[in-house]
Amino acid sequence: MDKKIKKVIFKCLILIKKGYSIDDCINKFKNYRNEINNYFRTIKNIKGLEVIMPEKDYRENSLAQIMSEAKRRDMISSEKADAAAAIKANTSGTKKRLLLRPAMIFLVFLVLSVFSFSGTLFASQETVPGQVLYPLKKSFEGFKLIVYPESQKDDLHFQFLNNRIDEADILLKSDDPDSDIFVENLIDEIDSEYQVCKQFNCFSTRDEDSALNSINNIKNRYRNRYKNNQDNDPDRGNSAGDHQEEDMGSNQQNTGNGGQQNKNEDGSHNKK
Amino acid sequence: MKNIADYLKNYKKSKDTNWFEGIYNIMMPKIYRFYYLKTFNRELSEDLTSEVFIRVYSNIDKTDLNERSFMAWIYRIASNLLMDHFRKNKNGGRQVELEENSIMISDDDILKKNSSLLRKELGFENISLLNALSNLTGLQRDAVLLKFLEDMDYKTIASIFGKRVSTIRSIIFRALTKLKEETRSING
Numbered sequence: 405m406d407k408k409i410k411k412v413i414f415k416c417l418i419l420i421k422k423g424y425s426i427d428d429c430i431n432k433f434k435n436y437r438n439e440i441n442n443y444f445r446t447i448k449n450i451k452g453l454e455v456i457m458p459e460k461d462y463r464e465n466s467l468a469q470i471m472s473e474a475k476r477r478d479m480i481s482s483e484k485a486d487a488a489a490a491i492k493a494n495t496s497g498t499k500k501r502l503l504l505r506p507a508m509i510f511l512v513f514l515v516l517s518v519f520s521f522s523g524t525l526f527a528s529q530e531t532v533p534g535q536v537l538y539p540l541k542k543s544f545e546g547f548k549l550i551v552y553p554e555s556q557k558d559d560l561h562f563q564f565l566n567n568r569i570d571e572a573d574i575l576l577k578s579d580d581p582d583s584d585i586f587v588e589n590l591i592d593e594i595d596s597e598y599q600v601c602k603q604f605n606c607f608s609t610r611d612e613d614s615a616l617n618s619i620n621n622i623k624n625r626y627r628n629r630y631k632n633n634q635d636n637d638p639d640r641g642n643s644a645g646d647h648q649e650e651d652m653g654s655n656q657q658n659t660g661n662g663g664q665q666n667k668n669e670d671g672s673h674n675k676k
Numbered sequence: 677m678k679n680i681a682d683y684l685k686n687y688k689k690s691k692d693t694n695w696f697e698g699i700y701n702i703m704m705p706k707i708y709r710f711y712y713l714k715t716f717n718r719e720l721s722e723d724l725t726s727e728v729f730i731r732v733y734s735n736i737d738k739t740d741l742n743e744r745s746f747m748a749w750i751y752r753i754a755s756n757l758l759m760d761h762f763r764k765n766k767n768g769g770r771q772v773e774l775e776e777n778s779i780m781i782s783d784d785d786i787l788k789k790n791s792s793l794l795r796k797e798l799g800f801e802n803i804s805l806l807n808a809l810s811n812l813t814g815l816q817r818d819a820v821l822l823k824f825l826e827d828m829d830y831k832t833i834a835s836i837f838g839k840r841v842s843t844i845r846s847i848i849f850r851a852l853t854k855l856k857e858e859t860r861s862i863n864g
Binding site: 406410413414442443445446447449450451452453454456457458459462463466467469470471473474477478481 | 693696697700704705708709712713718721722725726729730733734802805820821824825845849852853855856859860
């Protein structure tokens with residue numbers, strides 16, 4: 405029964421929406437006259453609640469107020485949006501800066517490292533054996549030998565020979581008796597570097613006599629110093645004696661004044 | 677006479693405010709009644725109604741300009757504003773039922789308590805209907821009022837409540853039957 409009434413009521417509602425009256429509906433479904441009347445009376449009562457309306461003042465003035473308030477809020481929100489966009493832009497800039505920071509730190513570190521290493525390397529060029537940076541100087545010479553072209557190797561070996569002579573000269577000038585061992589080693593290196601230099605034809609364009617003079621000068625000074633030390637300290641070893649027989653005099657048989665000068669300074673050459 | 681769909685189309689075509697005036701004239705009394713039958717407070721109903729239309733004006737771009745979606749949207753705004761109001765005012769000392777995904781805010785006693793106010797202020801004499809309405813569930817009451825007071829079609833009501841059309845039809849018929857029986861028994 406309920407289902408049938410439900411169908412009838414919904415059909416009547418459709419008919420009324422199409423423009424038919426309640427009476428038309430009742431005529432169509434005569435068996436349900438009372439039910440239809442009761443339902444539509446209830447619907448009419450509900451429709452009576454349309455009397456609920458805002459007051460006249462509100463009805464007449466609210467639209468303008470609402471629109472003005474809406475526009476005001478839109479303006480504020482667009483200003484806020486602009487401000488937020490500006491903040492976001494700034495923040496993204498900060499973020500970018502933050503992201504770049506490690507790269508910047510690395511770059512600064514790299515530059516500082518390069519400068520620092522260059523400075524250290526430069527400083528090491530003035531060192532002599534026994535000093536902290538001397539191994540760096542020697543390593544750099546080894547590095548040069550690797551990277552320089554073959555055509556410049558003679559220059560390099562000549563430079564190394566001069567370096568060793570200069571280092572020995574500095575050590576001999578110092579009063580430090582502990583430097584003897586370094587001078588002794590340097591003399592060995594000077595000898596070997598001289599031989600290498602000859603192999604690379606260092607002296608084809610340079611004055612070999614001058615180099616020999618310098619080498620012999622170093623050896624003589626070392627020998628003299630050794631003798632003096634031995635006189636003062638009889639317990640001291642005999643290491644300098646090893647070089648007494650290694651004078652470069654034999655290599656300068658046909659050389660000029662340099663060799664002569666060396667002979668005059670000490671007699672070791674004549675001895676040989 | 678233009679309806680909501682026409683004004684929404686008008687909004688798409690031009691950006692003048694005629695669309696808003698049209699929608700406002702149709703929807704304002706409905707939204708006001710929605711509030712008044714839940715609060716029985718004229719000033720509050722007017723304030724909340726104004727707020728609904730301010731939000732409609734400002735956010736119309738963010739909604740689907742299909743009539744049913746628009747109706748569901750505007751009642752959702754109305755419902756959320758009322759919930760916010762009750763939360764802020766701690767329900768005004770009243771028990772208010774807030775249902776998830778629904779526009780219902782039920783207070784069964786409020787219709788009974790304010791029937792005399794309705795008669796006094798609006799000349800509405802059918803107290804038995806108010807009593808009968810107060811005996812319905814929140815969903816039944818809102819659905820039957822949207823259907824027979826606001827002349828809304830079933831599909832729109834279904835989209836407002838997020839329910840199927842057949843469910844809404846059953847709810848409305850059950851509510852109407854209950855109202856019919858209670859008003860008849862009261863009227864004798």
